[in-house]
Amino acid sequence: MSTSQTTTTEHHPALSHQFDSMEQQQDASTFGMWVFLLTELMMFGGLFTAYLIYRLKYYAAFVAGSTSISVGWGFTNTLVLIGSSFTMAMAVWSAQKGMRKAQIWFLIGTMILGSAFLGIKAKEYYDKWDECHIPGHIIGKGFNAWGGCSASNPSLGNIAQEIVERGEKSHTEIPLGAARQTAQQTEIFFSFYFLMTGLHAFHMIIGLGLLTWLLLRAKRGNFGPQYYTPMELGGLYWHFVDIVWIYLFPLLYLISRTRT
């Protein structure tokens, strides 16, 4: 090392002095990013574990809660996010090839799809607000004994009523008292729904910030075949957020859809 330091004066401007080569530097950065992503995995994993335990404990309430959220929007959002992962992978690829214009367009495409995802999520949240399905009584119209807004509009979001009607369809009579108890327990489902999708959406917002920063650097022509580490790591982050959604969609939206 001591001899090479004096002889190799010319190197890539992005190479930090503690690394021997650009390749070693990128390997170290990728490794570090993965260690960070694994801590994220454990954080989301803890939520998934808690979700599974409560889902098994209050299965009827989780079915009722799950069937009240829009599977169509969830499905659309999954496709949007998968599409954004593709454009992100293409942005990283164009950075590797040093194609400046392609990088910019693929990043913009990723940001548009990411924003579309958040827009759809906001619409879904608004619907839940409207149906009085926000757990707790601090924000929203409050979660009442029917799991809906029965005082002002008896049909809107009335989960207890839906449970009784679903029972009638399958020729099983469910007493209103039992249906109301289940409806109240859906508050647990909605707590998980808002916490998990909210944390996911928060990661998406951070991801959009990262994409903006990458877009500015790509515009300046910072990335090429020798150096595209920030792009690669931004891509890793974006794909990780996509993976979390790949699990959130079937777990939150698709519980026992056959009963509806």
Added chain:
Amino acid sequence: MSGQAHPTPKLYAIILTCLVIGTVLTYRAAFWEMGIFNPVVALAIACTKATLVILFFMHVRYSSKLTKLTISAGFFWLLIMITMSLSDYLTRTYLPR
């Protein structure tokens, strides 16, 4: 890395197609009556999709052994957390009161 070739746009397009097919399949399968196998099928498709994203979009197939080992260890710990927690919660009622 390590001088290995990265995937091409063609491969990315194939992965995208597989992911879209997987998503449509999960959606459709959720409405088929399969009893206990509904969540099993949904999670199996989700795991396949996640594996495709990790291997190709996240370039893990082309990365160093150290990275591969680290990721495997991370997912193994996640499995420990889930299986051990669930094996506790699911078997509590089996104990004599």
